[in-house]
Structure formats: C-alpha cells, structure tokens
Amino acid sequence: MRLTASFSYGRRIIATGLNQLRQRGPAGPVFVRFGRDHPQSLLEAIGNPRREAADIREEEETKARAAEYQAQVRRAAQEQAAKQAAEREARRPVCNGCGARFTDARWQAVQPKDWGATKDSHPNLCDTCKQKAGAVSPAADTQERQKPVRGEAGPDGFWDAPQRPVCTE
Incomplete structure (x- = not known):
C-alpha cells in the first residue's frame, strides 16, 4: 500500500x-x-517569499547594471567615432591658394594612385584655385613641357641622357 x-x-x-x-x-x-x-x-x-523577492531585486539590479554598461559602451563608441572624425579632419589637406580645406572629392582626387595614373596638375590647390591657376597662366603649363636645363631633371623627374661627343670621321 x-x-x-x-x-x-x-x-x-x-x-x-x-x-x-x-x-x-x-x-x-x-x-x-x-x-x-x-x-x-x-x-x-x-x-520562500523573501528569497523570491530578493531574487527579483537582484535580477532587476543586474538588468540595470547591464543597461548602464550598454549605455557606457555606446558612449565610448560615439566618443571613439568623434575622435576618429577629428583626426581625419586634422589630416585633411589645406589649399595653398585660399587656405580652405579640401572637399572629400578633391582629397580623393589628389591621393596617390597606381603607377600609370595621371597626375593632378595642381595637387596643392582646391578646385576653385585650380581653375583660376589654369585660366590665368597658360604659359606655366608650356613652361613645364619645355626641355629641362642641362644638369636638371625634366618634368617627369628623369635626367636626360648626357650629351656625348659625336665622331665626325
């Protein structure tokens, strides 16, 4: 039984x-x-009603601590992003003509690229100053294409071959 x-x-x-x-x-x-x-x-x-109440309080405190931690992580991420943005702005080039900071597009255009890529004619000027420089002095462009003076490198950075005496016989 x-x-x-x-x-x-x-x-x-x-x-x-x-x-x-x-x-x-x-x-x-x-x-x-x-x-x-x-x-x-x-x-x-x-x-045990007291233990259950204590467990509920502990669970709520744990949730509050987790929420505070998540908020702290978000604040740290925002501060890090702001710091990186400030560092990027500090690296942004400045136009030699007017002193204005380059736009993102202009900054990207003057960055070094492949070996065979064309070079910018005025890498230290913003778009506005570059247009003014191109319109004002066309002679400067022709002067760059002239043959270098003996003992100097050409516009492409290479030295001319030395002039050798020619045999007349």
Missing part, C-alpha cells in the same frame, strides 16, 4: 510519499509541487 500526503501552503499544493520520506528524510528532495515535474526539498517546494 502506498501512502501519500499532500499539503496546501498558500496557493501551492505539494505532495510526498512516505517511502520517499523514509529513504531520503524530510530535508531531502521528496516533495513534489503540483505543476512541476521533479522532486524538491520542502523549502524549495513551498517557496
């Missing part, structure tokens, strides 16, 4: 068998709370 006992504690109903009480004792996991599928000790089965 199997004897069981059931108790009601508040809204919780727990049950146990006398054989389990003999085997494991009253402090062991012998009580089954209705709605649960595993045996528990008496205190776990009936619950």
Whole structure:
C-alpha cells in the first residue's frame, strides 16, 4: 500500500510519499509541487517569499547594471567615432591658394594612385584655385613641357641622357 500526503501552503499544493520520506528524510528532495515535474526539498517546494523577492531585486539590479554598461559602451563608441572624425579632419589637406580645406572629392582626387595614373596638375590647390591657376597662366603649363636645363631633371623627374661627343670621321 502506498501512502501519500499532500499539503496546501498558500496557493501551492505539494505532495510526498512516505517511502520517499523514509529513504531520503524530510530535508531531502521528496516533495513534489503540483505543476512541476521533479522532486524538491520542502523549502524549495513551498517557496520562500523573501528569497523570491530578493531574487527579483537582484535580477532587476543586474538588468540595470547591464543597461548602464550598454549605455557606457555606446558612449565610448560615439566618443571613439568623434575622435576618429577629428583626426581625419586634422589630416585633411589645406589649399595653398585660399587656405580652405579640401572637399572629400578633391582629397580623393589628389591621393596617390597606381603607377600609370595621371597626375593632378595642381595637387596643392582646391578646385576653385585650380581653375583660376589654369585660366590665368597658360604659359606655366608650356613652361613645364619645355626641355629641362642641362644638369636638371625634366618634368617627369628623369635626367636626360648626357650629351656625348659625336665622331665626325
């Protein structure tokens, strides 16, 4: 014959068998709370309102700390992005003609590219000053194409071949 006992504690109903009480004792996991599928000790089965309240408070504090940490991480990321933007602006070239900072497009245009890419005629000037320089002094462009003076490098950066004496015989 199997004897069981059931108790009601508040809204919780727990049950146990006398054989389990003999085997494991009253402090062991012998009580089954209705709605649960595993045996528990008496205190776990009936619950502890103070502990449950403490657990809820601890969980809320943990959530608050996690939210504060996430906010701190977001602030640090924003500060890092602002710092990187400021460093980028500090590296941005300035026009030698008017002193204005280059636009992103102009900055990209004057960046060094492949070996075979064409070079910008005025890499230190903004677009406006470059147009003015191109319109004002067309002679400067022809002067760059002239043959270099002996002992100087040409516009492409290479030295001319040395002039050798020619045999007349």
